[in-house]
Amino acid sequence: MRITLIGSGNVATHLGAALKNAGHYIVQVYSRNQQNAALLAYHLKADAIDDLMMVSAETDLFIISTSDSVIDSVASQLAVHQKPIVHTSGATPIQVLLKYTEHAGVFYPLQTFSKIREVNFSMVPLCIEGAYEDLTAMLKELAYTISSNVSEVNSAQRKRLHLAAVFACNFPNYLYNIAQELLATHQLDFNLMRPLILETAEKVQFQLPAKVQTGPAIRNDKNTMDAHIHLLDNEPVLKEIYELLSQCIIKMGEGQYRVE
Amino acid sequence: MRITLIGSGNVATHLGAALKNAGHYIVQVYSRNQQNAALLAYHLKADAIDDLMMVSAETDLFIISTSDSVIDSVASQLAVHQKPIVHTSGATPIQVLLKYTEHAGVFYPLQTFSKIREVNFSMVPLCIEGAYEDLTAMLKELAYTISSNVSEVNSAQRKRLHLAAVFACNFPNYLYNIAQELLATHQLDFNLMRPLILETAEKVQFQLPAKVQTGPAIRNDKNTMDAHIHLLDNEPVLKEIYELLSQCIIKMGEGQYRVE
Structure with missing residues (x-):
């Protein structure tokens, strides 16, 4: 397929590489920042553009991987070409694209990407939504060329997935950061924590x-929790996090608490 | 070495297997529960006892892997044999053992153990403390027979490590549980979340x-955060967790917040 990438951030970089490696032809890479566009376009053997007026209609699919806040205005400018337009956002409903084109879809890779780290795309869950059946089928076919983990997910489900991903990824990473800082202030090496993570x-x-929860809270070991809270006497925010999450885990242990 | 295991829980099970595999001789396994003692003793080709009066003095080391609350009373009963006694707890200072014996130490494996899951012990950080230099050296030598990741860690540092481990392991696991429940209530498969985790x-x-933090909070993307919080309208506790952790990540992004 001929594919045009709008954006040059983490998702565009990894998705573009995976599509290129699967044999697709990346026509153009757009970024407001000409240098970013040029760098990614170079890797993908594509043309770099920094003006949406320069977008070529000789493509089969526009993939918008920009920040959520500009998806709307980008889509409004691409619609004139009457080609399928998808975005890659977990948080944005398909309706944002449907305002401008009936050929609207979503191609959401449920993974955390950093430019500095290679991702094995073949394991990345791809959540697909199309405005009509033929488009959904086309997007799923494209998805299967780069991943074996492809699901149809509607906008309401995707919003829920995105929320769950914050709990499963962004928040744990922040807790790793707390652990790292707790060690660093006592000259302890974060390497001690890495195998555990x-x-x-x-x-x-x-x-x-729920089946593999360990630690003082699930045992309701008040002595250890009190000792930990005491260690956090000078860290009111960490103390608040510790107490809130421990209370939840204690309740989970008692079988009281369930998400409705 | 001849080693006596006091306890038959997760740590005793995995540590016992690693020591046995490294060629050490497990003399006895004690548990209050005769069946638990017998099961682990069977795997370790050791004798099972359910009464501390039956402990044999023909050993080189007692390893106490019980719950923290009984370490004190167990140590008081073992001291009569005048052999080195270590515990494996992150939360208990060496002083608890020093009340009863000068041959006191700590052998703390910094990992999360479940009986249902094999652990590659060679990567587990082992945190060693001995009451005197020769004992520390002996414990480090023993530790290196089962792991390549051995550190000397005193009781104050170990307490800090244990606290950090709660943030790096127990709390993230609970957040995975939240994600799983958020998906389950909308008929979404937790498998979608596993590669991300x-x-x-x-x-x-x-x-x-801190270098790889992603998500709406680090971008200070208020629209997405507001939409997520709205999804949690009927989940006040999850909303509280979401808001608290997001605020911390926003501050981290602004470079304001550091653990002192």
Whole structure:
């Protein structure tokens, strides 16, 4: 397929590489920033543009991987070409595109991307939505050329997935950061924590998290929790996080608390 | 070495297996519960006992892997044999053992263990403390027979490590549980979340967490955060967690917040 990438951030970079490697032809890469456009276009053997007026109609699909706030205005400018337009956002409903084109879809890779780190795209869940059946089928076919993990997900479900991903990814990463800072202030190496972090994530690859919860809260070990809270006397925010999450885990242990 | 295991829980099970595999001789396994003692003793080709009066003095080391609350009373009963006694707890200072014996130490494996899951012990950080130099050296030597990741860590540092481990392991696992429940209530498969969880943990194996933070909060994307909070209208506790952690990440992004 001939594909035009709008955006040059983390998602555009990794998705573009995966599509290129699967044999697709990347026509153009657009970024407001000409340097960013040129860098990604160079890797993808595509043309770089920094003006949406220069977009070529000789393409089969526009993929918008910009920040959520500009998807609307970008889509309004691309619609004139009457080609399918998808975005890659977890948080944006398909309706934003449907305002401008009937050929609207979503191609949402449920993964965390950093430019500095390679991602094995073949394992990345791709959540597909199309405005009509033929478009959905076309997008799924494209998705299967780069990943074996493809699902149809509507906008309401995708919003929920995106919320869950914040709990499963962004918040844990921030908690890793707290751990790292707690160690650094006592000259302890974060390497001591890394195997534990990895094992915690690996455990839930085959188990449900509730089945493998460990630590003082699930045992309702008040002595240890009190000692920990005392260590956080000078860290009111960390103390608040510790107490709030521990209370939840204690309730989980008692079987009281369930998300409705 | 001849080693006596006091306890038959997750740590005793995995540590016992690693020691046995490294060629050490497990003399006895004690548990209050005779069946638990017998099961682990069977795997370790050791004798099972359910009464501390039956402990044999023909051993080189007692390893106490019980719950924290009984370490004190167990140690008081083992001291009569005048053999080295270590515990495996992150939260308990060496002083608890020093009340009863000068041959006191700590052998703390910094990992999360479940009986249902094999652990590659050779990567587990072992945090060692001994009451005197020769004992520390002996414990480090023993530790190196089962792991390549051995550190000397005193009781104050170990307490800090244990606290950090709660933030890096127990709390993230609970957040995975929230994600799983958020999906389950909308008939979405937790498998969609698993690659993301693993990648999040793998990312920080070579980077510091602060360098790879992603998500709406670090971008200070208020629209997305507001939409998420709205989705949690009927989940006041989840909303509180979402708001608290997001505020912290926003501050991290602004470079304002640091653990003192």
